[in-house]
Amino acid sequence: MIELANISKKFGQTTVLDNLSLSVMPASRTVIVGPSGSGKTTLLRILAGFETPDSGRITLSGTTLYDQHTFIPAHQRGIGFVPQEGALFPHMKVGENIAYGLSGSKEENRRRVAELMELVSLDTRLQHHWPHEISGGQQQRVALARALAQEPVLMLLDEPFSALDTGLRAATRKATADLLAHAGVASILVTHDQHEALSFASQIAVIREGRFTQVGSPAEVYSQPVDEATALFLGDALMFSAQVNNGFAHCELGVIPVSQPQLSGEWRVMLRPEQIVIAPDSGSQAITISDVDFTGYLSTLTLSSPQWSTPLQLKTVSQQHWRVGMPVSLAVTGQACVLAA
Template identity: 55%
Template sequence: MNALELNAICKTFGSQRALDNITLAVPSGSRTVIVGPSGSGKTTLLRMIAGFESPDSGSLSLNGKVLLDSTRDVPAHQRRIGYVPQDGALFPHMNVAANIGFGLATKGHARDERIAELMDSVALDSNMATRWPHELSGGQQQRVALARALAQQPSLMLLDEPFSALDTGLRTAMRKMVARLLADAGVTAILVTHDQGEALSFADQLAVMRQGCLVQAGQPMALYLHPRDEQTALFLGEAVLMPARIENGWAECDLGRIAVNHQGRSKTAQIMLRPEQLQVSPASPDGTGCRGVITERDFGGNTCTLSVTLVAGTLEPGRSLPVHCPGLMAPAIGSAVKLTTVGQAHVLKS
């Protein structure tokens, strides 16, 4: 069953179309991640779901109950939706414990215990309970905001870049912890992030927005390997793009003959592979295969991104292809290599 259903939501600010006909279903208990360039409408969409913004048209229902359509607009405090805004937005005149306990109905000892439990669940030390928001780091403020939203036991949780102020290690730990907390509580969640890795790992469903439109939604791996267009492909990670002749399920291109997921008529099209689908090995002495030269090497720890320029072919001069290889096995700049491909290429829409 779908927990949340958005249908043809539109919102304009002056002449700015912030949301353009958004239709999206979020299955019960699942995690949907929204990604998109700055200004594409992600926060506006969350605020609208939470009830802080009214759309110009469209409808929205949660667990089968209509919260918004042309005749009704259920106010935010009656929606049972938890919202962790982009900036945390803690109440500045309340300490950490008061912020977290803001919406708790319990009093006295039970309330203190629940606050301590919530602080523990977001890895905040209990001695921070009496601190003021301005005495916290950005990452600590985000965790207080998260605990405050969890305290409401929402049926839907909206998280707008909740881990952006955390360092890499804590960010990964928090992400896993939040995923577990939400799953244990059976809470449906929508998360906005600018971090592609985070989006791909956290999401059951990934939704890509651009200029107020929902460009594509689906399982993370499906979007990563089969993006709708070049912009979406590049938004979700590095991509190897090249022109090819497509015929009978095969692409003929500078990299050789590669299987593609396209049947239909023969045509010329742009194909896409992910950099980890290219493999480099020492160039064969007889010069066979697709040959290239390493022109750049970007050491990134466990993975190294190589730039490889092909020795022959149709690509414009100076254009290089990104290749990922294990960091400790990266060939030196200037090495002559042979390029082979793994798996299918994806044919992009022209």
């Protein structure tokens, strides 16, 4: 549906985007995730038509939006844009915000506003309120309705949930994903929150220093990251040096099957915390709990063993019987991922 090919952008002597290419399919949800300063928002603004790349090509449903000979301005692209915190017009009431840009008659616009408010699960009585009189989550839905009013084929979302508290953020994110899927509108969300990215996306593009380090499904990039930096950015991970041979990694935790059996030699391997099963062990006492950091549902255990060069910190579901000095055993489920150097 939308294709980016070899997009690059500099501000002065600083390269912000470096030869990026990406495909987004119709009605899909792509998340561009990366740390602050990695180029996420610049790329989104280029897609919207607010910035111009230095080189490359952008096409939307077969129409060229940008190349060395073409530039279609933002208002002609058929792309919706929801910025951070909604950016509603404070001098307009909710209904007027949603109707902004509609070209129908007063009665047609009134009906369209009511339809859009119903679509985003807003009480139509709120159309007579000022933006400051409604909640943050409601403001985000108004911003989404305003963007949907233009019937875009692609929706761009620039960290639109960042100002919301944790519970409201998750609920609004889920409602937005469901709404866009129901409307059949493709979307691109940028965020630095890995949990948000994994929850929202059907495709994730991890960006670092202006380049995509990995593009794939949430399950793929989480379980099979290409390198250690990508692995750690997407969630808690355990890293080990290992000797890999014949489909197994020999490391401090023992012999573990790997997901890339064709590899051999000295490598770094990764396990996610949920792959480690901890059980009490009244026998060998080779592994003991040296610290418990309880945070409610999850705890961080520090585990020690004479056979390890350094203690192992493991975040896992809390258990009441854990205590400092307790001997435990570890078992590994699934396969370790072998990481690029």
